[in-house]
Amino acid sequence: MYIIVSESKPVPESVRTRDTAERFEGVLMVSIKDIAQACGVSTATVSKALNNRNDVNPATRERVQETAKALGYLPNAMARALKTNRTYNIGILMVDKADRGLQHYFFSSILDSFKVVMERNGYDLTFISSQIGRQAYSYYEHCLYRNVDGVLAACVDFESDDVQSLLGSSLPVVSVDYIKDGKYSVASDNARGTEMVTEYAIGRGHKRIAFLFGENSQVTDARKNAFLETMKAHDLETDERLILQGKYLHPEISYKLTQQLLAEPERPTCILYPDDICAVAGMTAIRDAGMTPGKEVSVVGYDGHPVLRMMGPHLTTIRQDTERIGIRAAETMLRLLQKQEIPESERVSFVDVQLLEGETVAQL
């Protein structure tokens, strides 16, 4: 690997042996050629020395590395990538329809832990847009243009042609909460989470349980199916008037749907929401209707949003382990990048969820 340069100092005029273009005003970059001249060896030897190859004399290697340090040498990522076809750059695909992808706690938090692990391993993260310069291109083309070594896809419209063509390519792609045959993904255990929370409500005596779900997606399907199956397993009938589609993280819609549920002739005793934000909005609707969440009507969220940790009453919810999801995704990515064979069974990795018991589900 390269030389640690603890502090970047200006290159002393005395050691500069050739004209190097200024990368920025006043910033002269030292190249491998400068080191070669200073050490009286060829650039090939310098390259090998800096990369710790073994066909270079230890004494020479030492001398080269010291000179590199002394001159403040930094490798040029572009030149290296051009030659090796490896950028040590991972593309991040995280764009929801409203360009608000980063603002969803669930995804930004996954990105944060993914980032930490990847950076530790020498990779940088670059967002993939749907343009190159000012022209429109597909995500896949953008990836080729930037030559990323791999892609993390999350919070994106997986069913779009654009994303599908990326997933179908030979690029290493790890997707979050989306499973595709032969591809690699990390998913929160949505089926189990929904099962847990449904059983919890049933266990506290609830029979008439409403289920609000978000936009169509694999996540939504997994949760909806788990809900229906759990209800059936407990011989409880599901009233389709209580199973409504809302939108993830959309409090207004959740508020309205809650009002609608409360207006039912036979209203539910418990409402399962697609996320915590929606649950909070639902609680407000309940209060506005003159009732108390957790008393007349029980409420359950999803996510385990940290903002709610300190809020009263504590929301009963499913915590998704975003940190672990990010780490798992990074691990999978690193294995792909190292061309490790990943057994069929490990292509999809489910991350455990956790039931956070608050005070919003009444014991009937």
Place this chain on the structure above:
Amino acid sequence: MYIIVSESKPVPESVRTRDTAERFEGVLMVSIKDIAQACGVSTATVSKALNNRNDVNPATRERVQETAKALGYLPNAMARALKTNRTYNIGILMVDKADRGLQHYFFSSILDSFKVVMERNGYDLTFISSQIGRQAYSYYEHCLYRNVDGVLAACVDFESDDVQSLLGSSLPVVSVDYIKDGKYSVASDNARGTEMVTEYAIGRGHKRIAFLFGENSQVTDARKNAFLETMKAHDLETDERLILQGKYLHPEISYKLTQQLLAEPERPTCILYPDDICAVAGMTAIRDAGMTPGKEVSVVGYDGHPVLRMMGPHLTTIRQDTERIGIRAAETMLRLLQKQEIPESERVSFVDVQLLEGETVAQL
């Protein structure tokens, strides 16, 4: 600029005239040479045609561009950057001490809007880490290594040597909520926000107002000073027992400090919190002490976090215009990148805030 390739198709074998390295398995990249051969011109002409230079015959330009499209040509960012010293890549420095920088609504939201504007203008965003490969380097060195065209710095320890050396460099840097002489920044109008909210509380009859502030920073200083000055301007005395340091976005600490304030012999009638999360925690502490936020003790937040939009009671708070901050930062960045002269007076751009009146400040 370049050719729009609406869909990336495999290169027909017939048109491939030379061996090109596979960038990934099965992905043969078409280069400018392929186009040159196919069109019977030199690579120089192809380059000029694709870049819409004017010393190329319109007919030739047309032919080259069509061929490029037909062959599925994509420019190679690395090669181009190596030659031109322009990457069209902006470094993002957004790392708090706990690697949770992206999870702060304020910053992720700024990043989101910054990203949209920069991408529209042909720039990509890459996170700057403090490593190159597996070795530690300074942020500045990392920027040189990746050859970013500019850097956005936010949510970072501005006072550290590492960040200071970046700010002191000749790289175009735009900082958010941190002002440095001769440098470019966008800042939320913290002084004005605090003044507004303090005057609002005073206007509702509050005299004994507590002020909780976060970690030492320019933001904190601006807010604290504004608070003290506003109080003084209204001839109200400030009790230093009511002016306490907490931590941004740290509900537990906020909870404890609130308890401490409530235990004061002469307790405050209103508490100003450093952010909405802290305010929510404070409200819980107030409830836990058997009181009602907005009645016995009033509460004010800061940020205008959207999660709270649907929560009852509505928190009175200052909304920071994160979207505009991101856009402004992008505009400043673009001007710097185009080497536009930015007048002294526009180096620091303050973004207006907004008072969101909720129900948590009692009229005395």
Place this chain on the structure above:
DNA sequence: AACGGTAACTAAAACGTTTAACTATGAATA
């Protein structure tokens, strides 16, 4: 003395662009 082997190094090509300098052609001008 001749040979083979190895360690340490070098020369040069290559990655895919851009661009400065040059050339050829023909049209316009003096």
Place this chain on the structure above:
DNA sequence: TATTCATAGTTAAACGTTTTAGTTACCGTT
């Protein structure tokens, strides 16, 4: 007719690396 000029193209170098193939020089064997 000779000169200038503009247009449209070409050649070749360069950006900073990595890497293949080759070259020494030296040592130990036979």
